[in-house]
Amino acid sequence: MxxxxxxxxxxxxxxxxxxxxxxxxxxxxxxxxxxxxxxxxxxxxxxxxxxxxxxxxxxxxxxxxxxxxxxxxxxxxxxxxxxxxxLSNHEFFMPGLVDTHIHAPQYSFAGSNVDLPLLDWLTKYTFPTELKFQNIDFAEEVYTRVVRRTLKNGTTTACYFGTIHTDSSLLLAEIADKFGQRAFVGKVCMDMNATVPEYKETTEASIKETERFVSRMLQKNYSRVKPIVTPRFSLSCTDTLLNKLGSIAKIHNLHIQSHISENISEVEAVKSLFYDYKNYTDVYDRNNLLTDKTVMAHGCYLSAEELQVFKERGAAISHCPNSNLSLSSGFLNVLEVLKHEVKIGLGTDVAGGYSSSMLDAIRRAVMVSNILLINKINEKSLTLKEVFRLATLGGSQALGLDKEIGNFEVGKEFDALLINPKASDSPIDLFSGDLVGETSEAVIQKFLYLGDDRNIEEVYVGGKQVVPFSSSV
Known part of the structure; x- marks a missing residue:
């Protein structure tokens, strides 16, 4: 740092x-x-x-x-x-935070309903909630709030899952553009759902609507909001759909996002359903969905062999420590991922992760690494500096944006947060010893561990101030 x-x-x-x-x-x-x-x-x-x-x-x-x-x-x-x-001697600029995995529709129940393991949680809470987003008015309310909230929390770049509904997913992209957030937006694809059958598409409809979504997004040509091909996960997609989505991504040179190896029950179910494949990673790889533009959330149970495939394909992992803990899914060993030279960033994974703040993701990533050290799985833990890098430059690398954003190198776009630890009603107390030098590292550490949106006075994306919000939005 x-x-x-x-x-x-x-x-x-x-x-x-x-x-x-x-x-x-x-x-x-x-x-x-x-x-x-x-x-x-x-x-x-x-x-x-x-x-x-x-x-x-x-x-x-x-x-x-x-x-x-x-x-x-x-x-x-x-x-x-x-x-x-x-700036005063306690204020500082820092690079904008990059959320590599967030479900925008789930923001409507963020902070509640984290009492079940993944597959039961999807059935009881998530799928019924996402079904509501066929209502465009409801979608507009939720999507406006999630974009505003994440920007206030310092998320200058977000990689969003939408729902299976094309029009509401297009609306999410429009709202992100209106508020000035840098974003990838995906229309979710799923042609299998045995537990909530009303929340799925036919294979043909999913392909057709994905093509419509991509076409409309490319026509809009937003400067900082791009489409991303989004199969929900292998359990919700047939081979036919996965293969066609891989082709669409290749034809249009698009990014891809999905989930992988989040939960043991999920991994076992994939093994049973896709018995012709070597492993979970192979399901995506053989359908052309594992590329240097791919970011996969979780990866808690990836083998060394699978991580090697990630490295060879240039694919990235989004580490989502809050949801991994909240849904009792597992621990991702970030040091093992880094040892295999796989790109990795952080994600909030709202609403399996109950907080939309990347500061929370930073703190929990440190704690998870400490737990792995305590249990002698690793000989060391991640430092705060290393995790801060995952939340900024690491995230930009995972999304293929590191030539544009991620740090303050000359020539990069100015995605930045102005931090004031002494802001009104600040949760941070500073003392004379904290302010030795121009901006002491202690002040930065206190913000990362104790700060929140009250300390984020201004947010810039591409040099444009987007927080405080303009009266025009």
Whole structure:
């Protein structure tokens, strides 16, 4: 975790220009005039470049320098003193949080009904709730609230499951775009459901509606909201549907999301149903659903052989510690995943995970790793720094966005949170020893362990401030 060196953050700048190479005559007077002319040309050129690239400026991190260099930087990048944001010694910016697995419709019962194991939980609570999303008005209420809540919680990028309903899933994408959240949105596909048979599609309808969903999303061409192919999990999909979804993803070069090896009963059921396959991973792999654009939630019971396939395909895992604990599903050994060089990020997995906050996911990921250490499964546990990385850069890598977001490298888009540990009614108490240096690591740790949305004063996606919310949304 890197503490920002500078407390002065110019929001705007222009592309760096090569110095104009002018060889002046020997006359000192002429040389002085020529130098002034050169400086004037450079300043005017930068001003024109700045005006021309105003949209570009707002998206990208243009430079990272010391605050002591502000005067020189102002000349080079043509920003004004009024465009400099100066933070107090307890405030800091951090990269936006990336939620690699969240069920948007389940937000309607988040914080309740986590008293059953996975398959019973799906039957009693989840499928009946998701069935309600054929009602577009109900969908709009829930989806508006989940997007607003996750943004307030600092989730700048979310990978959403919708429901089997195409129109409400399209609405989720529209709402995410309206509020400025970076997102993947998937229309759920399932042509098998013996326990709640009214909540499923025919194979043909699922394929047709997925194609309609993808077509409409591509036509919309949202700048930061993209479609993602979404078979719910193997138990809800026939081979025919899985294979066709793999083809759709390949044709359109789309991302893919699903679940894998979350619960022992689920793993055994997959083994029984798909007896022609080597294992759970093979079901997805042989149907072209395990690619370098795939993110699979959970993975608690993946074998070393399966992790090797993940590595070879470039597929990622979303670690969802809250739901793994809340539904008594299991523990994911993140260190084992990393040892196999498999990409991994964090997910809230609402509503199996009862919290929509990625801060909760960070805390529980640390605790799960500590439990594995206590039980001598691992010789060490994940550090807070390592888990923070999973919630930011790790998540962007899992979703194939690490060239655009995930940290504060020059050239990446500015997805960021402004953190104020001393905000009104803050759950954090700071003491004089915490504030040694520009922004001490202790302050950052206290926010990650104790903070909440009250400390997240501003949220930026692609350089645009999206929290506090604009009056227009």
């Amino acid at each position: 890197q503490v920002p060196k500078s407390k002065r953050h110019p929001w705007k700048g222009t592309e760096r220009l090569h110095n104009l190479q002018i060889t002046p005559p020997t006359s000192p007077k002429y040389r002085k005039k020529k130098k002034k002319d050169k400086e004037k040309i450079e300043v005017e050129t930068r001003k024109r470049q700045r005006e021309k690239n105003s949209d570009f400026q707002l998206k990208k991190i243009m430079f990272l320098e010391e605050a002591s260099q502000q005067e020189e930087l102002a000349k080079e990048w043509c920003f004004k003193p009024c465009e400099v944001r100066e």
